[in-house]
Amino acid sequence: MRRLRNVKIVATLGPASETYEMIRALHEAGADVFRLNMSHGSHDEIREKHRIIRQIEKELENPIAILADLQGPKLRVGVFAKDSEELENGATFRMDLDESAGDATRVCLPHPEIFAALEVGKTLLVNDGKIRLRVETCGTDFADCVVVNGGTISNRKGVNVPDVVLPLAALSEKDLDDLEFACGLGIDWLALSFVQRPEDVHQARKLVQGRAAVLSKIEKPSAVEGFDAILEASDGIMVARGDLGVELPVSAVPPIQKRLIRKCRKAAKPVIVATQMLESMIESPMPTRAEVSDVAMAIYEGADAVMLSAESAAGAFPVQAVETMNSVAIEVEQDPTYTQIMEASRQVDRASVADAIVSAAREIAETTPIKAICCFTESGTTALLTARERPRVPIIAMTSLRGTARRLALSWGIKCVIVIEVSRFKSAVVGAARAATTLGYADQQDQIVVTAGLPFNVPGTTNILRVAPCDERLIYNMEKE
Structure with a gap:
């Protein structure tokens, strides 16, 4: 299945999208x-959803990535005697560990870790930031606050603590159970929610044991501050703008998004932009102009993928939402400005032979009539480095590992082809030529660039590049290896 765009689309499955x-x-x-x-x-x-995806993957012979998104630690208030209360600006309000029903003056916050970390002057946000409380006095089991922004507070509404690194376990008991279940199923990516520090990622990696790639969701101010270390520990990143926009001023989110995308691209690690991208399409078959511009901006910034959440999981128009995102991506990538932006924003430290090889492949493709770059890869690293270059021609990743092919389905511009293991470079070139012509990227009279590593089937050995014809007769007449 050939896409007419390079950016990838992530669709969340739910009640509106659970059938085959x-x-x-x-x-x-x-x-x-x-x-x-x-x-x-x-x-x-x-x-069952996992089974259906794998069935479709087999039928269409097209690698599909599955991302399991862990819930993460959820902080919520307790319940109220009247189910809800109105908090007025300037009023006092207490949160404590008393499990009795709340009223207009107090409510239970059953998280002693929050009280242990709170300080006078810190902020508590309730109900997606609609209610803002400032801590006036606090102890190990209470926080007396003044209401800065009032509103309706009701049972089990979520609580955010934006300016404190909480001493919470990165993975709750539910997360631990879900992690083992998802990895046992054979998912390709595991997303960690509410990452605060690189240690959170290290803990998850130990539990995953290589069964899936680990993706960190950036939705806390502490994660933005410590992003470089979190990025180094992660295989990929999601800019989760929902909670990020709650815990930080909304005006700060766009520049943060741009900076994080740039850093991910420089590190050759995929980055997803997520949350409320086509929110109105939950109920409408048409998006707003602002939403279309939002999706387009993420693509112009160089994101590897854009994501649909409730739009595809619970909305009334899931297929239309995907089609809209697809058409926006095609339109943006056909704009000459997009290519100019991608090339002007290329920031790469040439630190290895593999860096040099993929850079040379991209330069050759830009200066000669090359139709595709075909890279043989075991771990996926060579394909990721090639995608970082944002070449003007298609990238075909050739791998014998189905897991690698699936994980690369998340990354910009990469079309994955599963092949049998090869031991000779000439065989690799033949396979690359067949893939390029079969997929419709090239004709027999065209040429492609092939990158690989000798010896074959050893990760991290990319050390050879060849401009090769797509005509197999010419390949077989190449010099003996």
Whole structure:
């Protein structure tokens, strides 16, 4: 299945998109990656979605990435005697560990870790930031606050603590259970919610044990501050703008998004931009102009993927939402300005032979009539380095490992082809030529660039580049290796 764009589309599955027919329609409409939200649905329901995706993958012979998104530690207030209360600006309000029902003056906050970390002057946000409280006095089991921004507070509303690094376990008991379940299923990416520090990622990696790539969701101010270390520890990043926009001024989110995308690209690690991208399409078949501009801006900034959440999981128009994202991506990438931006924003430290090889491949493709760059890869690193270059021609990743092919489905511009292991470079060139012509990227009279590593099937050995014809007769007449 050939896409007419380089940026990838992530679609979340849910009640509106759980049948075989709908999931296949989403994939054919443009979804390259399916997100399984571990916050919703039973393990049996998630297992069935996973089974359907793998069935579609087999039928269409097209690697599909599956991303399991862990819930993360959820901080919520307790319940109220009247179910809800109105908090007025300037009023006092207490949060404590008393489990009795709340009223207009107090409520239970059953998280002693929060009280242990709070200080006078810090902020508590309730109900997605609609209510803002400032801590006046606090102790190990209470916080007396003044209401800065009032509103309706009701049962079990979420709480955010933006300016404090909380001493919370990175993975809750539910997360630990979900992690083992998802990795046992055979998912390709595991997303960690509310990452605060690189140690959170290290803990998850130990538990994953290489069964999936680890993706960190950036939705806390502390994660933005310590982003470089978190990026180094992660295989990929999601800019989760929902909670990020709650805990930081909304005006700060766009420049943060741009900076994080640039850093991910420089590190050759995929980055997803997520949350409220086509929010109105939950209920409308048409997006707003502002939403289309938002999606376009993420693509112009160089994101590897853009994501649909409720739009595809619970909305009334899931297929239309994917089609809209697909058409916006095609339109943006056909704009000459897009190519100029990608090339002007290229920041690469040439630190290895592999860096030099992929850079040379891109330069050759830009200065000669090359139709595609075909890279043989075991771990996926060579394909990721090639994608970092943002070449003007298609990238075909050739791998014998199905898991590698699936994980690369998340990355910019990479079309994955699963091949049998090769031991001779001439055989590799033949396979690359066949893939380029079969996929429609090249004709027999065209040429491609082939990169590989000798010895074959050893990760991290990319050390050879060849401009090769697509005509197999000419390949067989090449010099003996």
